[in-house]
Amino acid sequence: MAESQLVCMEDGLMPTAVPESRPQFYYSEQQRAALEMLLAHGDGAFKSLLKDEKSQDFLSAREIKAITNTFVKYQHEEDDGGASENRAKRDASDSMRSTYWPQMSDTDVPPLDLGWPSSGLFKGVTRVCVYTHPPKENSPHIKEVVRKLIQESCKVVAIVMDLLTDLQILRDLFEASQRGVPVYIVLDELGTPHFLDMCNRMQVGAKELQNVRTRSVKAVGLNLSLGRIPGNLHSKYMLIDGDKVMFGTYSFSWSSSRMDRNMITVMSGQVVDFYDNDFRELYAASDKLDLFKEFHLNKPQTGTLSRAAVPKRPVAATSRFQVNLGDVKVPEHKYHNPKYLLALGQIPGRTATMEDFLKTMDPPNPENPTEELENLTHVPSETGKKESKKPRTLSLKSRGSWWRKQNKEASEAVIEENTPVDAPKHTLPADQTSEDAGKKKKRGTFKNIFKKAK
Known part of the structure; x- marks a missing residue:
């Protein structure tokens, strides 16, 4: 139904007539009457009605042809074969169809069952x-x-x-x-x-x-x-x-x-x-x-997702931090993992229970505590010197000498490993001695540069 017709059906609302010169002009009762004359009696009656009411023709030839070709008449009960039966059913029923004007639809809204992206968020600049x-x-x-x-x-x-x-x-x-x-x-x-x-x-x-x-x-x-x-x-x-x-x-x-x-x-x-x-x-x-x-097709069956078999949980003990495992076999590596101690209710151990472990521990003698103290022996330190808690700092010069000393010891160890048994130790080939001499020469030049900079 047209929007203008719905407005006219409101109780106590009579819209004011809008002239054709105003842009708000949308609907005219004269045009509706002319359309009914066109569909009931043809184009001649339509033109004569407009002429009598001094109205302009508002339909083109193409629109007149399209309207007459697509017009659909209402189906009445008398047009059907069982008109008397339908009338009897209508009289026998207690429904009030003529007074049923719902404000909202009595059918469910079709869902977008395949999914729909969420809206309402800012989508950026247009x-x-x-x-x-x-x-x-x-x-x-x-x-x-x-x-x-x-x-x-x-x-x-x-x-x-x-x-x-x-x-x-x-x-x-x-x-x-x-x-x-x-x-x-x-x-x-x-x-x-x-x-x-x-x-x-x-x-x-x-x-x-x-x-x-x-x-x-x-x-x-x-x-x-x-x-x-x-x-x-x-x-x-x-x-x-x-x-x-x-x-x-x-x-x-x-x-x-x-x-x-x-x-x-x-x-x-x-x-x-x-x-x-x-x-x-x-x-x-x-x-x-x-x-x-x-198209006379069968809908494909959408199989439900099969869930993985979940093993039954063991019966819980009195404490909420313990589980009575019963006959459940626990892997060996789990005995030595600390996080499984709460589940097993004992300290690491394959066969010994908590009671057996406590029996193996000898408690101290409360009657003679000095005897227990005498049994304790002091373990001397290996160096015999107290280590200083103050962190040791090295100067730039000492760091360089320490680094050269470490490199020298490492090179001597490599030489001793590669030289034969009969050859004398701490002897280097001629090529290597020349390379060491070149390195020392370079170090000397670097020292002179540092002295000049100071």
């Missing part, structure tokens, strides 16, 4: 990229941009489209579904048969549809006393992973990508929240479209 067909300034084709967004998706793909019949885009959506990406599709009610026809030509299977949820939505339309004039869904956008959105005039069809002039905009940032909320509203107001039922 960034905009515009693409056209035909492409401009060496930019990619709009179909290439759309396919790349679908192929790079990893969280979710949500589409609101009037016509979805492009073969390559459908394949990309089903491939995304097979790799585990949830795919939600909301289609216009008039474009739904064309979508089902293309899926039937592709011969889609149950695995391809496992992570796909499709629904159809009706446009606002206009309800009259004779019937209803349906509208079209012209919203065309696609949400990717909850942080990108593509919208514009491009419909996902072959003719739209090849023959029509279109423009799309890809945006990221905080503006995505608006499309996120709009998609949820359309998804809640849409009707279910079960693809498994349409």
Whole structure:
């Protein structure tokens, strides 16, 4: 029902008439009466009514043809075969259908059962990229941009489209579904048969549809006393992973990508929240479209995750820090790990219990404590000198001599190991002595440099 009609049904609310010159002009009762005359008696009666009321013709020839072709009459009970039976059931029932005007829907909201990325967080600065067909300034084709967004998706793909019949885009959506990406599709009610026809030509299977949820939505339309004039869904956008959105005039069809002039905009940032909320509203107001039922497919069984077998816990003892192991075998390395002492209730040991260990310990003699003190002997230190607690510091000169001494001892040890038994010790080859002489010469030069610096 149109929004203006809902406003008129409010109790005690009579909206003021808005002239056509004001931008707030939206609905006119004269136009509604003219539409009913057009649908009941034809175009001639429609033109004559407008002439009598001195109103301008507000419909083009194309709109008149579309309205007359899509108009749907209401179905009355008298039109059915069992009119008398339905009337008897209605009289016998105690329900008050004519007075039932719920403010909220009495059906549950369809859940996004495949998952949905969390929203409400700051998504950064809004960034905009515009693409056209035909492409401009060496930019990619709009179909290439759309396919790349679908192929790079990893969280979710949500589409609101009037016509979805492009073969390559459908394949990309089903491939995304097979790799585990949830795919939600909301289609216009008039474009739904064309979508089902293309899926039937592709011969889609149950695995391809496992992570796909499709629904159809009706446009606002206009309800009259004779019937209803349906509208079209012209919203065309696609949400990717909850942080990108593509919208514009491009419909996902072959003719739209090849023959029509279109423009799309890809945006990221905080503006995505608006499309996120709009998609949820359309998804809640849409009707279910079960693809498994349409194509006579069996839903794949999603097996439950098998849990690993958990061993039974041993019966607990009186203390909460001990466990009565019973016949449970404990590995050997756990006997010597301190963290298992609380579980075993004893100190490390394979067979000895705590009582046996305490019996092996001889307590001191309380009657003669001096005897125990005499048995204690002092262990002298190896050096016999008290070590100074003050840390030892070395000067720069002493450090250098200590380092040279260590290197000398190490080199002598290496020489003694490599020289034969018969050769005299502390003798070096001629080459090595020349190298040592060169090193000493260099050290002398460094000493002279340090002396000059001082």
